Amino acid sequence: xxxxxxxxxxxxxxxxxxxxxxxxxxxxxxxxxxxxxxxxxxxxxxxxxxxxxxxxxxxxxxxxxxxxxxxxxxxxxxxxxxxxxxxxxxxxxxxxxxxxxxxxxxxxxxxxxxxxxxxxxxxxxxxxxxxxxxxxxxxxxxxxxxxxxxxxxxxxxxxxxxxxxxxxxxxxxxxxxxxxxxxxxxxxxxxxxxxxxxxxxxxxxxxxxxxxxxxxxxxxxxxxxxxxxxxxxxxxxxxxxxxxxxxxxxxxxxxxxxxxxxxxxxxxxxxxxxxxxxxxxxxxxxxxxxxxxxxxxxxxxxxxxxxxxxxxxxxxxxxxxxxxxxxxxxxxxxxxxxxxxxxxx
Amino acid sequence: xxxxxxxxxxxxxxxxxxxxxxxxxxxxxxxxxxxxxxxxxxxxxxxxxxxxxxxxxxxxxxxxxxxxxxxxxxxxxxxxxxxxxxxxxxxxxxxxxxxxxxxxxxxxxxxxxxxxxxxxxxxxxxxxxxxxxxxxxxxxxxxxxxxxxxxxxxxxxxxxxxxxxxxxxxxxxxxxxxxxxxxxxxxxxxxxxxxxxxxxxxxxxxxxxxxxxxxxxxxxxxxxxxxxxxxxxxxxxxxxxxxxxxxxxxxxxxxxxxxxxxxxxxxxxxxxxxxxxxxxxxxxxxxxxxxxxxxxxxxxxxxxxxxxxxxxxxxxxxxxxxxxxxxxxxxxxxxxxxxxxxxxx
DNA sequence: TTGTAAGCGTTATCAA
DNA sequence: TTGATAACGCTTACAA
Numbered sequence: 235x236x237x238x239x240x241x242x243x244x245x246x247x248x249x250x251x252x253x254x255x256x257x258x259x260x261x262x263x264x265x266x267x268x269x270x271x272x273x274x275x276x277x278x279x280x281x282x283x284x285x286x287x288x289x290x291x292x293x294x295x296x297x298x299x300x301x302x303x304x305x306x307x308x309x310x311x312x313x314x315x316x317x318x319x320x321x322x323x324x325x326x327x328x329x330x331x332x333x334x335x336x337x338x339x340x341x342x343x344x345x346x347x348x349x350x351x352x353x354x355x356x357x358x359x360x361x362x363x364x365x366x367x368x369x370x371x372x373x374x375x376x377x378x379x380x381x382x383x384x385x386x387x388x389x390x391x392x393x394x395x396x397x398x399x400x401x402x403x404x405x406x407x408x409x410x411x412x413x414x415x416x417x418x419x420x421x422x423x424x425x426x427x428x429x430x431x432x433x434x435x436x437x438x439x440x441x442x443x444x445x446x447x448x449x450x451x452x453x454x455x456x457x458x459x460x461x462x463x464x465x466x467x468x469x470x471x472x473x474x475x476x477x478x479x480x481x482x483x484x485x486x487x488x489x490x491x492x493x494x495x496x497x498x499x500x501x502x503x504x505x506x507x508x509x510x511x512x513x514x515x516x517x518x519x520x521x522x523x524x525x526x527x528x529x530x531x532x533x534x535x536x537x538x539x540x541x542x543x544x545x546x547x548x549x550x551x552x553x554x555x556x557x558x559x560x561x562x563x564x565x566x567x568x569x570x571x572x573x574x575x576x577x578x579x
Numbered sequence: 580x581x582x583x584x585x586x587x588x589x590x591x592x593x594x595x596x597x598x599x600x601x602x603x604x605x606x607x608x609x610x611x612x613x614x615x616x617x618x619x620x621x622x623x624x625x626x627x628x629x630x631x632x633x634x635x636x637x638x639x640x641x642x643x644x645x646x647x648x649x650x651x652x653x654x655x656x657x658x659x660x661x662x663x664x665x666x667x668x669x670x671x672x673x674x675x676x677x678x679x680x681x682x683x684x685x686x687x688x689x690x691x692x693x694x695x696x697x698x699x700x701x702x703x704x705x706x707x708x709x710x711x712x713x714x715x716x717x718x719x720x721x722x723x724x725x726x727x728x729x730x731x732x733x734x735x736x737x738x739x740x741x742x743x744x745x746x747x748x749x750x751x752x753x754x755x756x757x758x759x760x761x762x763x764x765x766x767x768x769x770x771x772x773x774x775x776x777x778x779x780x781x782x783x784x785x786x787x788x789x790x791x792x793x794x795x796x797x798x799x800x801x802x803x804x805x806x807x808x809x810x811x812x813x814x815x816x817x818x819x820x821x822x823x824x825x826x827x828x829x830x831x832x833x834x835x836x837x838x839x840x841x842x843x844x845x846x847x848x849x850x851x852x853x854x855x856x857x858x859x860x861x862x863x864x865x866x867x868x869x870x871x872x873x874x875x876x877x878x879x880x881x882x883x884x885x886x887x888x889x890x891x892x893x894x895x896x897x898x899x900x901x902x903x904x905x906x907x908x909x910x911x912x913x914x915x916x917x918x919x920x921x922x923x924x
Numbered sequence: 925t926t927g928t929a930a931g932c933g934t935t936a937t938c939a940a
Numbered sequence: 941t942t943g944a945t946a947a948c949g950c951t952t953a954c955a956a
Contacts, residue, residue, distance in 0.1 A: 237696075237719075282690070282693045282694055282718075283694055284635070284694070284696060285694040285695045285696065286631050286634045286635045286640060286695070286696055287635050289631045290629070290631045290632050290635055295631060297674075300675075305650075305656050305659055305660055305663070306656065306660070306866075311650050311651065311656065314650055314675075315650055315651070315677075318650070318675070318676075318677055322676070322684075322687075325691075327674050327676070327691060327695060328674065328675050328676070329642075329672050329673065329674055329675075330645075330659075330663070330673050330674075330675040331663075331667070331672070331673070332660075332663055339667075345627070346670075346672060348627045349627055349628055349629070349630040350630045350631070350672060351582075351629060351630065351631055373627075374582075464866050465869075468869075468870065495870050499870065499872065502872050521651075521809050521867075522866075522867070522870060524810075524813075525813065525840050525844065525867060525870070525871070526870070527844065527847050
């Protein structure tokens with residue numbers, strides 16, 4: 235057969251296979267001579283320990299499952315990156331699965347992770363239904379949710395790492411108000427109901443604080459596609475911006491950068507100049523925000539840090555530490571797409 | 580303990596555990612009555628088969644390892660997507676690892692995959708050193724390389740799915756020549772030596788066919804970063820385009836869309852209009868190419884199809900089929916960044 | 925139709 | 941310091 239086992243080495247070395255196991259695992263109860271002989275033999279014979287057997291025996295697979303909605307969303311790309319970095323360093327393998335926001339697939343993914351006896355799960359799926367928690371309830375392993383509030387049941391080890399959406403929304407809207415805008419629109423993404431609603435509510439709250447009552451036509455919570463893929467989000471921005479311009483807004487707060495890019499493209503195609511005629515602010519600080527002209531002013535989310543934190547929390551949890559939820563802070567990134575309103579009004 | 584095993588079910592059902600195994604696996608040699616009882620019991624007790632034990636026994640982990648250079652490159656994102664789709668459908672899990680083009684990490688990844696007894700490996704790392712083949716040689720599992728020629732040793736099951744870079748380069752350059760351009764530049768990415776060199780060579784060949792001898796100043800094969808991440812590629816385009824414009828080119832063939840986006844940004848910042856003053860053509864058809872203004876003319880690569888094909892080849896190979904390498908064809912996607920040269924010369 | 929037993933590759937316990 | 945032996949959870953001959 236292809237693979238050499240410790241029995242094969244034992245035979246070759248003329249010792250018992252438990253001795254081989256000890257020699258290979260740095261067990262001190264073994265003579266230098268035997269250890270050396272076994273180790274060279276193992277190398278020569280091309281021995282690779284069988285992680286399946288080790289996992290079966292130790293009841294640890296050294297594996298974590300990572301669920302994301304779609305890999306097409308640049309947001310998740312960075313989260314995955316962060317997770318991967320920490321996982322690699324800790325010698326954990328990553329089992330990747332995408333849910334496409336399909337409950338059936340989510341179900342299947344949880345089931346698969348459970349079969350594989352992953353030691354932990356990270357869920358970075360923006361549209362979490364409450365079902366998720368219930369599904370995860372069954373399996374007895376720690377779960378960290380990225381960007382969704384965790385509301386675990388009794389004995390469940392359910393945690394979350396989030397970025398404060400209210401703070402982010404405030405940052406964005408206060409920036410626009412600070413520039414002198416009063417008629418500020420909001421373009422939402424209805425397919426991410428939770429974070430969208432948080433950002434929308436902070437938009438309303440901040441306007442209210444400044445004595446501004448937003449007209450209903452100033453905002454639209456579109457629901458283009460089930461999953462938040464790039465094309466869909468861009469289309470949201472493209473489709474909605476004309477209505478808002480019509481309604482007379484001088485600035486638009488967009489749910490995410492991708493929506494903002496769509497908005498900017500629509501402005502370009504309409505001959506409306508950004509930021510001279512309308513200011514645009516995004517959210518996320520994703521790769522697209524750097525390549526538009528003007529560059530997009532946006533709310534930076536520490537995406538990679540979220541991924542890293544999620545994985546670190548999992549590791550801490552496995553090693554028995556008591557851990558709690560984590561909330562990171564967003565920050566304002568002023569680039570070229572926002573400016574004081576043109577004195578038209 | 581948390582997990583229920585077939586023994587627990589056996590005890591509860593008052594049968595032997597092998598009977599349980601049979602009942603659960605649809606073995607026909609069992610009475611309807613026992614089968615039903617065992618199955619309900621399994622459901623009630625929350626039984627989930629242990630994939631580690633199954634894998635140990637069956638010598639199949641139902642897992643494939645996927646190595647990519649970096650998840651920051653949109654090219655890989657789509658490849659991963661394709662792989663994932665087919666894997667999911669076939670009930671295979673995906674173990675994801677990124678190499679960052681670091682030989683040490685690559686080494687470690689192969690080692691890890693080998694320990695985990697993955698049933699196959701897909702390598703989508705653009706900068707393959709010859710070491711790779713050697714490293715993979717050791718492990719007896721099928722390997723499919725995406726976008727790199729496979730040159731496997733004797734008994735090795737090493738395959739490849741590629742897109743014809745020569746054809747792609749030809750498509751691009753002939754498009755520019757067809758528009759009337761004669762002074763055509765090339766911006767390469769020296770950190771992807773193989774595909775870069777193929778595209779560059781076809782650039783030279785096509786020009787030669789048309790009696791054009793490219794000046795040395797028309798092309799530059801930059802090597803910005805070790806890995807082909809987005810920022811690095813954009814910077815390549817940005818840095819090199821001024822020199823080429825200086826050298827008098829009226830059109831530029833860029834190694835990939837990201838480089839082309841960098842080039843377009845540089846043109847924008849220089850006040851050089853695309854395509855009026857200079858035509859730009861990219862390669863890949865990635866997400867960025869859609870959001871620039873003008874939209875980027877490019878060579879479409881069937882990235883997702885490559886991922887799908889790679890995974891299908893692996894599955895075929897596992898099921899004992901004889902398979903061969905696959906070459907897909909690129910296609911020209913004419914958008915707004917190319918036009919006939921301005922009559923300056 | 926069902927039970928017994930062996931084996932997959934490890935680690936760990938207990939004697940020797 | 942080493943060797944049997946059991947156990948991890950499962951599948952699969954082989955017996956009954």
